[in-house]
Amino acid sequence: MGKMPDGKARTALSEDALEPDPKLPPTSVDDAVREAEERKWTPTKIAIWAAISLLGGVSWFMLAIIRGETVNAIWFVFASVCTYLIGYRFYSKVIERYITRPNDRRATPAEYKADGKDYVRTDRNVLFGHHFAAIAGAGPLVGPVIAAQMGYLPGTIWIIIGVVLAGAVQDYLVLFFSMRRGGRSLGQMAREELGVIGGTAALIATLLIMVIIVAILALVVVNALGESPWGVFSVGMTIPIALFMGVYLRFIRPGKVMEVSLIGFVLLMAAIIGGGAVAGTEWGAAFFHLDKVTIAWGLIVYGFIAAILPVWLLLAPRDYLSTFMKIGVIVMLALAIIVVRPEITVPAFSEFASRENGPVFPGALFPFLFVTIACGALSGFHALISSGTTPKLIEKERQARLIGYGGMLMESFVAIMALVAAISIDRGLYFAMNSPAALTGGTVQTAATWVNSLGLAGVNITPDLLAETARNVGEESIVSRTGGAPTLAVGLAHIMQQFIGGTAMMAFWYHFAIMFEALFILTAVDAGTRVARFMLQDSIGNFIPKFKEHSWRPGAWLCTAVMVLAWGAVLLMGVTDPLGGINTLFPLFGIANQLLAAIALSVCLAIAARRASFKYLWIVAVPLAFAAVVTITASFQKIFSPVPAVGYFANNAAFSKALADGKTEFGTAKTVAAMEAVVRNTMIQGWLSVIFVVLSIIVIITAMVATVKAFRDAKQGVAHADHEDPAVPSRAYAPAGFIPTPAERELVAEWNKLPADLRLEKSAHH
Amino acid sequence: MNAILEGFRGFARYFGGVMGADAYAKYLEHHEASGHAEAPMTEREFWRDHTDRQDNNPQGRCC
Numbered sequence: 158m159g160k161m162p163d164g165k166a167r168t169a170l171s172e173d174a175l176e177p178d179p180k181l182p183p184t185s186v187d188d189a190v191r192e193a194e195e196r197k198w199t200p201t202k203i204a205i206w207a208a209i210s211l212l213g214g215v216s217w218f219m220l221a222i223i224r225g226e227t228v229n230a231i232w233f234v235f236a237s238v239c240t241y242l243i244g245y246r247f248y249s250k251v252i253e254r255y256i257t258r259p260n261d262r263r264a265t266p267a268e269y270k271a272d273g274k275d276y277v278r279t280d281r282n283v284l285f286g287h288h289f290a291a292i293a294g295a296g297p298l299v300g301p302v303i304a305a306q307m308g309y310l311p312g313t314i315w316i317i318i319g320v321v322l323a324g325a326v327q328d329y330l331v332l333f334f335s336m337r338r339g340g341r342s343l344g345q346m347a348r349e350e351l352g353v354i355g356g357t358a359a360l361i362a363t364l365l366i367m368v369i370i371v372a373i374l375a376l377v378v379v380n381a382l383g384e385s386p387w388g389v390f391s392v393g394m395t396i397p398i399a400l401f402m403g404v405y406l407r408f409i410r411p412g413k414v415m416e417v418s419l420i421g422f423v424l425l426m427a428a429i430i431g432g433g434a435v436a437g438t439e440w441g442a443a444f445f446h447l448d449k450v451t452i453a454w455g456l457i458v459y460g461f462i463a464a465i466l467p468v469w470l471l472l473a474p475r476d477y478l479s480t481f482m483k484i485g486v487i488v489m490l491a492l493a494i495i496v497v498r499p500e501i502t503v504p505a506f507s508e509f510a511s512r513e514n515g516p517v518f519p520g521a522l523f524p525f526l527f528v529t530i531a532c533g534a535l536s537g538f539h540a541l542i543s544s545g546t547t548p549k550l551i552e553k554e555r556q557a558r559l560i561g562y563g564g565m566l567m568e569s570f571v572a573i574m575a576l577v578a579a580i581s582i583d584r585g586l587y588f589a590m591n592s593p594a595a596l597t598g599g600t601v602q603t604a605a606t607w608v609n610s611l612g613l614a615g616v617n618i619t620p621d622l623l624a625e626t627a628r629n630v631g632e633e634s635i636v637s638r639t640g641g642a643p644t645l646a647v648g649l650a651h652i653m654q655q656f657i658g659g660t661a662m663m664a665f666w667y668h669f670a671i672m673f674e675a676l677f678i679l680t681a682v683d684a685g686t687r688v689a690r691f692m693l694q695d696s697i698g699n700f701i702p703k704f705k706e707h708s709w710r711p712g713a714w715l716c717t718a719v720m721v722l723a724w725g726a727v728l729l730m731g732v733t734d735p736l737g738g739i740n741t742l743f744p745l746f747g748i749a750n751q752l753l754a755a756i757a758l759s760v761c762l763a764i765a766a767r768r769a770s771f772k773y774l775w776i777v778a779v780p781l782a783f784a785a786v787v788t789i790t791a792s793f794q795k796i797f798s799p800v801p802a803v804g805y806f807a808n809n810a811a812f813s814k815a816l817a818d819g820k821t822e823f824g825t826a827k828t829v830a831a832m833e834a835v836v837r838n839t840m841i842q843g844w845l846s847v848i849f850v851v852l853s854i855i856v857i858i859t860a861m862v863a864t865v866k867a868f869r870d871a872k873q874g875v876a877h878a879d880h881e882d883p884a885v886p887s888r889a890y891a892p893a894g895f896i897p898t899p900a901e902r903e904l905v906a907e908w909n910k911l912p913a914d915l916r917l918e919k920s921a922h923h
Numbered sequence: 924m925n926a927i928l929e930g931f932r933g934f935a936r937y938f939g940g941v942m943g944a945d946a947y948a949k950y951l952e953h954h955e956a957s958g959h960a961e962a963p964m965t966e967r968e969f970w971r972d973h974t975d976r977q978d979n980n981p982q983g984r985c986c
Contacts, residue, residue: 272953273949273957275980291984367983411966411967411970412946412969412970414943468977469974477942538986539985542983542984545983681985683984
């Protein structure tokens with residue numbers, strides 16, 4: 158096979174065999190023409206990019222350097238959007254040129270495996286929205302809120318720079334490599350590229366990580382709904398609404414997706430408004446006033462039933478509702494922030510940025526800020542989505558950059574908006590809402606006294622403000638409403654009421670926000686349980702073959718029960734934790750998510766090395782190294798730190814010692830039972846951290862080994878196995894980006910002139 | 924007025940695409956183009972098959 162100095166020779170070899178159909182126009186813009194187009198800098202183009210750079214620079218300057226008394230929210234929008242545009246236009250093209258090297262003459266799985274069902278060529282603009290809806294959920298709405306403890310700047314920098322150099326890179330690479338493999342999953346790719354040990358470690362890690370992620374998402378919902386009759390009613394109503402939609406779609410009017418979504422949306426709004434009325438009545442307030450433990454058990458039972466019910470009855474209709482809300486809410490949030498442009502009074506770096514004992518989440522800025530904000534900057538969970546449905550729908554290889562890289566930039570923008578919404582509220586209010594009840598004492602008086610005693614600059618909160626805010630949003634209390642969702646809801650209500658409706662509408666907006674976050678999370682919980690159950694069934698199936706039959710009821714129910722109990726146990730642990738569940742568990746969520754990112758990037762590194770892109774391997778290696786350093790450091794601190802607030806085992810030892818000394822209360826645990834709970838929880842959390850980090854290190858090491866082997870093989874000119882599907886010539890054409898270039902337009906015109914019988918069926922074009 | 928209506932229709936079509944409302948139309952297109960001899964599934968059959976296949980191929984939703 159000869160030398161492969163930069164890998165191009167090898168790729169070209171397999172792709173030279175692509176014989177285009179002579180009756181068809183070219184299926185790709187000529188490389189030389191595209192290069193010339195990209196290299197040509199017209200005065201307009203220069204002016205546009207100069208303006209974008211200038212605006213971005215000024216915005217960053219306003220955020221990072223000037224930092225006056227207040228800073229306007231609009232600078233967050235400009236700084237992020239300009240940076241995304243530059244990252245997309247310049248950096249993602251570097252990745253495309255040197256790592257992915259797409260070839261539009263090759264057919265995508267949607268073309269060569271087309272079946273009209275799973276493999277369907279989808280218009281790039283539609284697929285962009287579809288992929289975005291699949292990756293964005295409650296994560297980017299929650300992490301940045303919790304991270305705001307450190308001030309706005311660290312989170313903002315990490316969200317924007319992190320996505321450009323790490324998060325979007327991961328999404329794009331996984332999407333592309335999966336597309337070249339007919340849409341294979343991350344687990345299958347890990348097995349192929351890293352061998353049995355690396356593949357198995359990746360599989361177990363993925364399964365455990367899913368359990369943790371589902372549990373902590375569920376914890377966010379429980380915290381938002383605890384002692385909130387209005388929230389419990391309106392979120393509870395989503396279940397009958399979804400069931401109705403499911404029956405409607407199955408039996409009454411099959412396929413009328415938009416129609417039923419609209420009906421569902423109207424019912425949802427009615428449920429929110431009705432929730433206020435119900436919570437206002439005495440029986441309503443009594444009946445729907447549930448404590449967190451009850452809600453957690455309800456969610457566990459619900460999770461099991463939802464995961465064994467057929468998809469059409471609950472999951473599919475709620476998925477439609479969730480997607481419908483997602484797009485609407487995000488557009489609304491963006492509009493409101495741009496129109497209202499709230500002034501932000503939070504400092505760039507708060508007092509907690511340089512300390513380890515923040516009340517919202519413990520630990521130093523490095524590494525804990527980087528794990529607290531996972532979704533929006535770098536989210537390993539996306540690798541599971543990018544290697545699932547989306548690669549089976551892409552029309553042309555060059556579109557992967559728009560869908561994968563661009564889609565993740567959009568999610569990052571959502572995270573920025575969530576951050577803005579959360580920091581637009583009073584800082585004292587922020588700490589009163591996000592600190593565990595063990596610290597605030599749970600009442601408006603104790604909370605106000607405690608927050609004022611923190612000695613934060615410019616913070617002087619009155620019990621009246623806490624009581625009044627609770628009244629405005631229609632809640633009994635907002636003290637210690639941890640988990641991020643209620644804070645975001647207050648922030649959103651605060652912004653939206655200036656836009657539509659005034660104070661009278663605040664309660665509606667608050668519950669609207671709680672509703673959509675709960676909707677996203679419940680969908681993720683359902684889908685996550687199902688995916689985990691299949692993974693478990695397949696794993697057990699290696700030993701007991703009967704389990705591989707997915708339709709075998711006892712096996713399916715047993716595995717579902719195991720997964721639900723696993724996340725349910727973690728959820729209950731978080732709900733009953735005397736230290737405040739979010740406070741101790743959220744770091745585990747971030748660590749789990751980013752260890753998954755490290756695993757995904759490891760697989761990408763090995764694949765990129767196999768494709769012999771050594772000179773530019775740093776594009777993958779840099780985010781991998783960063784994710785690995787952050788998560789391994791965070792794990793080590795969680796395992797070995799002698800500070801009880803940070804280290805699980807240190808905390809365990811402190812409470813065990815207190816129990817041994819015969820103390821009946823210790824720290825924030827006021828009873829012996831609570832102290833025993835802390836001992837138990839910290840032990841479980843500590844060992845989970847150990848297992849995660851060990852599995853991830855195994856995966857990273859096997860990826861390194863695969864990379865070095867690829868390097869040696871290339872040096873010696875040895876051919877190595879390639880796991881891509883064989884190249885098939887494409888018979889269709891579509892432009893790569895949102896806006897076609899002149900050359901692309903010319904080619905599209907040529908294809909449009911083609912007689913209908915020669916054309917492949919057209920995907921929906923608009 | 925027509926332009927506004929057209930714009931709204933375009934948006935509705937796009938939104939429908941994102942939601943996956945046009946899956947049946949696409950299936951019919953594919954069926955016709957690939958020249959299958961047997962008749963395509965009816966709309967009702969298609970959507971049943973659509974969700975029933977999801978029962979066996981669950982897709983994650985992100986956090």
